Amino acid sequence: MKYNIAVFPGDGVGPELINEGIKIVEKAAELDKFEVEWSSYPHGAEHYLETKEELNEKILKDIKNSCNAIYCGTFDIANGQKISSLIREYFNQFISLRPIKLLPGVESPLAGKTHDEIDLVIIRENSEDFYVKAGGRAKNGKNRHQLEIENGALKAKFGLSIETKGNEIAYQMGIISRKGCEKAAKYAFEYAKRKNKSKIISVDKASIMDCYSLWRECFEKIGKEQNSIEYGFELIDAAVINLIRQPEKYQVIAAPNMFGDILGDLGTAIQGGLLFAAGGNINPEGISMFEPVHGSAAKLKGQGIVNPIATIWAGALMLDAIGQHKSHDLIIKAIESVLKDGRTKTQDLDGNNTTSEMGDAIADKLIEIHD
Numbered sequence: 511m512k513y514n515i516a517v518f519p520g521d522g523v524g525p526e527l528i529n530e531g532i533k534i535v536e537k538a539a540e541l542d543k544f545e546v547e548w549s550s551y552p553h554g555a556e557h558y559l560e561t562k563e564e565l566n567e568k569i570l571k572d573i574k575n576s577c578n579a580i581y582c583g584t585f586d587i588a589n590g591q592k593i594s595s596l597i598r599e600y601f602n603q604f605i606s607l608r609p610i611k612l613l614p615g616v617e618s619p620l621a622g623k624t625h626d627e628i629d630l631v632i633i634r635e636n637s638e639d640f641y642v643k644a645g646g647r648a649k650n651g652k653n654r655h656q657l658e659i660e661n662g663a664l665k666a667k668f669g670l671s672i673e674t675k676g677n678e679i680a681y682q683m684g685i686i687s688r689k690g691c692e693k694a695a696k697y698a699f700e701y702a703k704r705k706n707k708s709k710i711i712s713v714d715k716a717s718i719m720d721c722y723s724l725w726r727e728c729f730e731k732i733g734k735e736q737n738s739i740e741y742g743f744e745l746i747d748a749a750v751i752n753l754i755r756q757p758e759k760y761q762v763i764a765a766p767n768m769f770g771d772i773l774g775d776l777g778t779a780i781q782g783g784l785l786f787a788a789g790g791n792i793n794p795e796g797i798s799m800f801e802p803v804h805g806s807a808a809k810l811k812g813q814g815i816v817n818p819i820a821t822i823w824a825g826a827l828m829l830d831a832i833g834q835h836k837s838h839d840l841i842i843k844a845i846e847s848v849l850k851d852g853r854t855k856t857q858d859l860d861g862n863n864t865t866s867e868m869g870d871a872i873a874d875k876l877i878e879i880h881d
Contacts, residue, residue: 512545513832516577521554522806523816524583530818530869531825537873538837541880555586565593570600579828582801597799603791604662605697606634610777614850620780627758634770635694637662638686641767645682648672663689684721691728698764702739709740713749713765725766785858788823800828814864817856844875
C-alpha cells in the first residue's frame with residue numbers, strides 16, 4: 511500500500527518538528543511494509559511575508575486529487591491560521607479529534623492523577639455552532655443585515671431587521687444543523703466502537719440554550735441505534751468540573767464546536783501541556799489534516815530544543831486515519847516507553863536532549879518493540 515501525504519512544515523519550529531514526525535512515520539512504514547510519498551508545500555506566515563503567495567484553490571484541488579492526508583507542522587498566528595481554516599473548510603473536516611492522555615513521566619497539574627486515570631478522547635463538531643460567520647454589530651437606530659452561511663452540512667440565509675434605542679449592540683448567532691449533529695454523533699459512536707470504548711458522554715447546554723436541544727435530540731437518536739455503546743449527557747458546567755475532579759470517568763466526550771473547544775483546551779492542561787497535545791481535523795470519507803496543537807514558537811526556531819512529541823503523535827493519528835492502526839498503536843507505545851524510561855528528556859521535561867535526539871529515541875524504541 512502506498513500513501514501520498516501533503517506536508518505543510520509551517521513556521522517557526524514547525525519544520526524541525528515535522529522532520530521528526532516524518533522520521534517516525536517512515537520508520538513505521540518500513541517496519542509495517544507500506545510506502546509513504548511526501549508532497550511538501552511551503553505555505554505559512556513566513557512564506558507569505560517573503561513571497562505574498564497564498565494557499566489557493568488550485569493547490570487544494572491538487573491535494574484533493576493526489577493525497578490521502580495532510581500533515582502540518584506549526585503555523586504562526588498571522589497568515590498561518592488562515593491556512594488551517596482554509597484546509598478545514600475546503601475538505602469539510604467536520605470533526606476535531608483530540609486525544610487527552612497523560613503520558614508516563616509527564617506531570618499533570620491534577621495532584622495524584624496517573625496516566626491510567628487521564629486517558630480519553632474529545633470529539634468535537636468542527637464546523638457549526640457559534641463559530642460560523644453569523645454575527646455583526648448594529649448601531650443606534652434601524653439596521654438591516656443580510657447573512658449567508660454555507661459551511662459543511664449547513665447552508666442558510668438570514669435577513670435581520672434590528673432596531674436599537676440609544677445603544678450599539680454586537681451579536682453572534684450559534685447555528686447548528688440536524689445533518690451536522692447527526693454526522694458528528696455517528697462519527698463518535700463509530701470511533702468508540704473501533705477503539706473498544708464502552709461509553710460516550712455528550713456535552714451540551716440544552717437546559718437554557720434551545721439550539722443545543724437539537725444536538726441532544728440527534729445524539730439520542732443515533733445512540734438508540736447502537737447496541738454496544740453506553741451513552742449519557744452532561745451539561746458543560748458539570749463536564750468542566752468533572753474533567754478536573756474525575757477525569758477517569760471519561761472515555762469519549764462528544765461536544766458541539768464551542769464546548770468541544772473549551773474542553774479540548776482544558777484537556778490539554780490536565781495532560782501536561784501543549785507539547786503533548788496532538789489533534790486531527792477529520793473528514794471520515796475524505797482527506798483529513800493532522801497537526802500539533804501548540805504554536806510556532808518563533809523565538810526558539812533553529813535551536814533544536816523543542817519537544818517533538820505532539821507532532822509525532824499527530825503523525826500517529828494520521829496513520830490511524832488512513833488505516834495503519836498497528837503503526838499508530840506502536841508509535842504511542844514507543845512514546846510512552848521512552849518517557850517512562852526517562853533517559854531522553856527535552857528541556858520541558860527538565861532534560862537537555864535535543865529535538866532530534868527525542869525523535870531518534872522514539873524511532874529506536876519503535877524498532878525494539880515491533881514484532
